[in-house]
Amino acid sequence: MSDGFLVARRRWRVVSAALPGLPQLLTGRWGTGWTVLLTWLGCLWVLTARYERVIGALGGAWDQSLALVTLVVSLIVAWTWSWRDVSGSDRPLGIGVSQWDLAARAFSKNHTAVAGLIVIIALYLVALLTPLLAPYDPAFQGNLITERYVGLSTVHPLGTDNYARDVLSRLLYGARISLAIGFVAVSISVTIGTLLGAVAGFMGGIVDGLIMRFVDIVISFPRLVLLITIIGLFGSSIFMIVAVLGLTLWPGTARIVRGEVLSLREREFIQAATVLGYSKRRIILRHLIPNALGPVIVAATLGIGNTIVLEAGLSFLGLGVQPPTPSWGTMVAVGRDDLLGAWWLSTFPGLAIVFTVLAFNLVGDGLRDALDPRLRT
């Protein structure tokens, strides 16, 4: 290694200490660069601009504490990651790279997907930091006569709604609900789908037949009709929505996993495991599922986006998350009535949904391309 290289590295360390992410950004790794740099600057901004609230959050409600932890952890992670990245030795390329390394490299070349990933990371950070970020209490109603339907202004950057509540604050709090709904519902469905799919694919025979017939039933049914029937007639609490969304989304995953497992089952290492006399449970959990994970991750990423859109759809029918809890879907659905008079009510949450779902889809597409060797060039 040349001296020049070492000098450069030392200089990068200095830059990294002040502005983590900048070295990566300047050396062309803009994806990681932006993520780290924005996290760092954003968290610093919160720390200074919302100093009082940060102090107030000490020993506050659980979401405040969580926000505080998130803040500190993000700062530490951003800084140390950049430092170690700059000082660490370059790993030689091309030797001993795993399938995942290859995928990561393919993914990082896909610019739109990386942009999507940055948006998602930012979204989750914002969602976690919301109690520190939001300018107002999302449920606080201002003066109903004078502060209703106020357009964009410095006091209310995204205006106020029909109850004179701050749209920006509601948007921020809505992010928590929408992202959480997507995440939890998809977790439920992926777990169920993966297990059932793996069992069906591995066991075959009657078990497979039964599971797959059930999958057929659920999949060939207009999902929304089922959702309306259940949520509409039995009540629409947030738990109900998450549960029902989760419990109706899994068949897709089950089909994917079953397909993967069927092809994996014929492969040598699984047959070796069978020959070695491992239990079926062990083979399914330790060997089959991890190897079928790629497509599942893709499906899950796309599923989160779909779920957020679906929740918005339910809100349109009046079956979404119930007020005053803000969710993006509810905000769009309620605000659509004022599209002509107060466009900001539904436009901003609508755009939030679009960009979030778009980000998840870009990442999902990127992952699919990256994980599928056939599509790589």
Place this chain on the structure above:
Amino acid sequence: MKELFKKGLIGLGAVLGLSSCGGSDAGIGSNDPFCQQVIPAVETFMAEAREAHPIPDEPRYGGTVVLGTIGDMPDGLNSAVSSNYTDAQHQQFVGLMTLINYDAGGEPRAYLAEDWEVAPDGRAVTFHIRQDVRWHDGEQTDAHDVAFTYEAVTDPLTAFPNAAFWDHYVKGPDGVEVVDDFTIRILLEPHADFMDPFRTLGILPEHLLGDVPRDQLKLHPYGTQCPVGNGPFVFAQHVPQDRWVFEANPAFPEALGGRPFLDRYVYRVIPEQTTLLTELLIENIDVYIAPRPDQAQQIIDNQNLELLNFSGRSYVFVGWNARKPQLADPRVRRAITIGTNRAEIVEAILQGYGQVANTGVPPFHWAYDPGSMPSLAYDPDGARALLEEAGWQDRDGDGVRESEDGTRLSLSIKYNTGNQQRQDIAEIMQQQLSAVGVEVQPQVVEWGTLLQQINTPDLRDFDGVVMGWVVEFKLDDIDLFHSERINQPYAWSGTDNGDIDRLLEELSITADRTEAMALWREYQELLIEEQPYTYFYFPDRLEGVNRRVKGVEMDARGEWLNIKDWYLDPASR
């Protein structure tokens, strides 16, 4: 195989092509035997009538008016089974005729009945039916039709939803006497506003429906598939969930104004209100029935449109379940009412298009006189004082009051899915009442489920419920507050107050208005004291009307009130 592929594509194109010219022209009902019989008869008679009554040479005649609303008419012109407001409007003013209707002052005037006499003891009304009214299939409308309709709606088998209208009348064949073909006598007990039901009841054709078993009337195709009326407009077409088309009746009696000006009147169903407003703004529809208050400004701002508003017949309230321990004390209910800034809510939710309600007597009613009532104005301090007095104090400092035995003053307020105004009320109450130490939890419930929860006598699973009533000109709260009805579906509040019972009974039979006025005042004062409901407001009815439609009059009697006198500005046709 390639050929097959191509053929497939052509086939698809053919399906689309076919479908794009295949008709929905027919509407429905064309394959029902009843309708197959009835429709040609109407067509024949109408053709004759058009010959006999040529369109007067006057520029106001002609053209089509399109009206848009959010819902279809569920029972159409079948007045014996319907309870829907729009249905009733079409029965009264469009397709059918009622015996009488009201003038602008709310006084009865002749319509199908040329004249009437009330027996001196108030136990009978005799109507003289016009002799120049024909059903749209050519049959004469006469006293037998009236008798049939009266018997149908008072027969329990029919399950007429508004059976309460006829509480004080002698029901069934015993209550009606056909004196001659054009004279009919109806027997009743003397009571207040006894002419009102005759204003609402659209007379049905006996020659078509007389043989239908009463319990089958609800399912009969007459109402929505091929109604035959005798009103100013003739049913032409009904595409469910899409449109009704009516055409001018050339044979409508000259004495009542003769043929309507409009050639056609189209009633369109557009469930989404943003779409409705758009269609009004791009002039695809001429009249938008009941836009939301927050859409009013858009209509006002458009120079081609006009916003009409009038005091409607409905009011919105929160009904309290006094069976619940937190709500048993009237003082608590009153504190909740004065702890809520209802004037602000009217301003905010209705954009000022409405009036604060203190009782269920609406502004168009002759007994409406809010000035003389005790005030229920916004008074948070008064509310706190009342709650203290009733023994509710915040004992653990969590901002919510508790009773001595530790019951928290925490209430759920239910409302139905998809109703923005009711949601608004629940949410604003939550916000405002927290300031006086009352915790409110808005809870949305799907409509059918909600009705079951609040209506089932042994369930009554609610604390408060945001609801609305549409009232008739004849006010009658017996079903709501009389203790005898406490186990009937609508006794939500569970009010059990002897004075209220007495007043309700007296009111229902007091025909003299000055006498009744005093009773009304007393009754309303009691209501304010008892607070079975927190009355919110009487919303104004708003209407968006294109200025090319002239002669439109709308008031509490309804939007369709004088539709036969509407005409299109000849310059803009």
Place this chain on the structure above:
Amino acid sequence: MTRYIIRRLLSAIPLVLGIATIVFFAVNLAPGDPTLYFLSPGMTQDVIEQMRINFGLDQPVHVRYLRWLGAMLTGDFGHSISHSRPVLEVLVDFLPNTLILSACALFVAFLFGIIIGTIQAVRQYSIMDSAMSVVLLFFYSMPSFWLALMLILTLSLFARNVWDLPIWFPASGIVSVDYDFLTFGEKVRDRVMHLVLPTLSLALVLTAGIARYMRGSMLEVIRQDYVRTAKAKGLSEAVVVFKHALRNALIPVITLVGLYIPVLFSGTIFIETIFAWPGMGRTIYDAIFIRDYPLVMAGTFFFASMVVVANLIADVLYAVIDPRIRYE
């Protein structure tokens, strides 16, 4: 082939019955019943009971289920409570509208999706490729009701009232009110104009998925030897791509026909409401809340059957496109 189709249809019976059964119990076990909708003050419990008897609701749920099942097997779907008509007549009114809309949307979505996906694959990693992906995903990410409202506002309201464009689309309905008085050509035009916005709203959401799938499939196909053969034969790129590659790339995409039908039917609930399109989606939605049991059941039964048929059509299309597949 015929035998295969018959066998497939027979094997779909348990599927359709399963769906219908689930829905039957979900709807029937939910609180409330249809009489609640006809209630008004003054109605006593006796009247309600009379109504329940008139509607045949006085029986326990399993008896009603067996009755419904028995009746349905003889082709009798009962009487719709909210429409006061035989359910079959209601379906005959609404189903064609939904099918026309769905067919148009499916056609447009596949047309756009296939063309765009192909272009993306042929120009992989170009700016056009990414731009098209992002634009399509943008529409895909929109809640469909919001997209529909945006289309109404822009292509209908603003186009006419603000931008004064020569063409703007009606925001609701199937035909204009003066449809009956139009000439044949005007009728066709009128129908098409009314179809544009709802079709776009439904189709734009699906297009992204189809294009994505098509792109992947096409990318695989254009690397095949026979595509090189076609080029070596001196065929133009258009013929190579759209004749030789496209037909092969379409094979996996056909699966989506079956997969998207339920999605499409779900979408109609929003689209039909917003565009006042008198179709099955809106009708079922209303029927669920009015608890018009016979109509809900018949509607879902037909939806499920439609999905089965769509999957069957997809399988038949496989055989049409791919000579290697033969159904015995």
Place this chain on the structure above:
Amino acid sequence: MMEPMLRVQDLRTYFFTDQGVVKAVDGVSFEVNEGETLGIVGESGCGKTVTSLSVLGLLPEPPAQIMAGSSVKFLGDEIIGADEGRMRNLRGNKISMIFQEPMSSLNPVYSVGDQIAEVLRVHRRMGRKEARDEAIRLLDEVGIPAPDRRVAEYPHQLSGGMRQRVMIAMALSCEPKLLIADEPTTALDVTIQAQILELLEELSLSHGMAVLLITHDLGVVAEVCDRVVVMYAGQVIETGTVNEIFTEPAHPYTRGLLASLPSVTNSGRRLNSISGTVPNPVDWPRGCRFRERCPEAGDGCEEEQALVTLESAGRSSRCCKTEAVNLTGAG
């Protein structure tokens, strides 16, 4: 001397990839004369196939790019950089090509008749019926039994040999001047291989068609070719007639190839093989590209080697020791 039908001069085809510039073909020149059969031999990865695809412009660009200075003249006309229209008129018409994998080279969703007829309809503007009859005739000519039935069949219904015959029929359909056959027999059974080669030879004679035969199999070359071009690492390293190459190989690589060829005469003896593998095309070795595997490497091999024309016409070699070797060989 007559102008050759196809003259390839200094053809350089590079692939621009993430790993670097792959110089798959790096300055190749050769000629094909009317009616002759020219073989291009070399190990896999030496650039044979890319050369043939470059001639017809069938490589996807990007990543491939034919570098400036390359020239391919067909019947005296430059075709590098020719517009698509002209290229399409050549492809399948004047120059046709058959490929290594008969299994995947035919489109599975069209009948073989359709695929043959397509060429005729595009280049010879035949009608549907006429093209079909011609397709049947062609199938008959390439030795497919019952051609009128086979014409409607799909590729998956045919065996590998049959499919290659179909490919040949398709290639022949417009009576091309030149047929490029890229490893036409590699994927086939040995018995079928012989039949196909025989067929090719026969047809080239009867149609007066030149053949550019690309193969890694010197046996095939010996059987059917008139002249041979030996390629290594993207370059031509030796040219000559079949006779010359087999009897007097000038380049050590050619000698290595010949030595690894099993034959009746050296049966029983251990086959020789060339040690090592073809170097990385992103980074060819400097100097002689065969140096690292060459048993005779020595002084002068670090220098870039030029293709040296030897005494007889069309004979050349890219080895600095060639002359010496040749002298001793002659002596």
